[in-house]
Amino acid sequence: MSIRQKSFSTRMGYRPPQPVQIDSMSDELSSDIFNFIWNEFFSDLDLFVGHDTSYGGNDIQENNFKKTWTQFFHQSASVFSGSVPTYRINEMYNSLRWFAKYDFLEFCIMNLKTSTTRIETLCKRINSDVLEPNVAGFRFVKSLLVPVTSSTDLNTISTALTTDNGAGHFQKAVKELAKRKKRNTNQIAIEAILGAESAAKVFVQAKDSQKDPSNKTLGQLIKIIKEDHLLTINNAYSESMSKLYGYLSDAVRHGNLPDETEEISLAEAIYILESCSAFTNYLTAELAD
Structure with a gap:
């Protein structure tokens, strides 16, 4: 404070x-x-x-x-x-x-x-x-200055970096975010979604050992989470993450932006990183209960 x-x-x-x-x-x-x-x-x-x-x-x-x-x-x-x-x-x-x-x-x-x-x-x-x-307009995340303006968002990203679930992807996203030249905002979004995907795989495996989530995408994992009622949170939250994944899968991961050389905005990349960090933190907390 x-x-x-x-x-x-x-x-x-x-x-x-x-x-x-x-x-x-x-x-x-x-x-x-x-x-x-x-x-x-x-x-x-x-x-x-x-x-x-x-x-x-x-x-x-x-x-x-x-x-x-x-x-x-x-x-x-x-x-x-x-x-x-x-x-x-x-x-x-x-x-x-x-x-x-x-x-x-x-x-x-x-x-x-x-x-x-x-x-x-x-x-x-x-x-x-x-x-x-x-x-x-910048804060330190670990020892790197990144364009994060809210202390709440800063804490969300910092917490995701300390988890065992997807931390490597979030670290790559933060390093990319910290660049002031040739920053690849698409890569920030990709690493963020991969971090959330890794966390979801760990979560599904822990909640249902009969399922093999290793080859599942985040969209498929969220569908399992919803259909098997693995989370106590309202389905609207999972649905929002599913829609976010769908956008990223189509627009960023598969190169289907209106112009394939176009990058998403920095504000959008930060929002995606924050959302995926929050989702990862929630899954981690659920497993700890």
């Missing part, structure tokens, strides 16, 4: 709510991202980083600075024969375009060290403390 509440002016209607930031980054969000990263990875640095030990500082954080300087900003390592002002990182960050600031965030989370904090904890904290309060 976010540590912030809406401001007085927003609650009273004097200022409109912040729109979801998909194709941009506000100054507030940019500053909050940098402050979070600075406090986690650089805050104990002195004014300069270099070979002169009189500057002092934290060894882990000095190494973080040098790694960021050379590997992310691609600046010369030779400058450390003298010293580099630590404020230069902030200057260079501020010069980045909005999407490159997300690259910076991912780089720091994945490559820099802290004395105690785990990556998973950092990702959860920046989701709740920075990205969600600023209505950023």
Whole structure:
């Protein structure tokens, strides 16, 4: 849960709510991202980083600075024969375009060290403390930034990634979703439906050991689930998943889109991933009862 509440002016209607930031980054969000990263990875640095030990500082954080300087900003390592002002990182960050600031965030989370904090904890904290309060259009799922704007949807996908039923397919879908260039939205949908299909096979096998679901499609598995009354939920839910599978089977898996080179929209791909994740989580919970 976010540590912030809406401001007085927003609650009273004097200022409109912040729109979801998909194709941009506000100054507030940019500053909050940098402050979070600075406090986690650089805050104990002195004014300069270099070979002169009189500057002092934290060894882990000095190494973080040098790694960021050379590997992310691609600046010369030779400058450390003298010293580099630590404020230069902030200057260079501020010069980045909005999407490159997300690259910076991912780089720091994945490559820099802290004395105690785990990556998973950092990702959860920046989701709740920075990205969600600023209505950023991206959240960390595991250690990848993906375009998921709802905390409920984020939890649904994250839970599906931790199950044994179809997790591999959901991981592939999330990795594809995390791409910012050459993202294949059809592949996201395909992996999502295959993840739900795997979960349904496990569910049917567990509920009726006389059936062999190994060669069944999701549509066929849902039909078995409905006809054999294997779920207590209203049939409308299973029916919606069956229709979703039918669309995907015709349009995506078999290449029957109006234009075979056409891809479904990102919003549609996210909706399919969320729906399949929710269905998988439901089947998993039913087996656990």
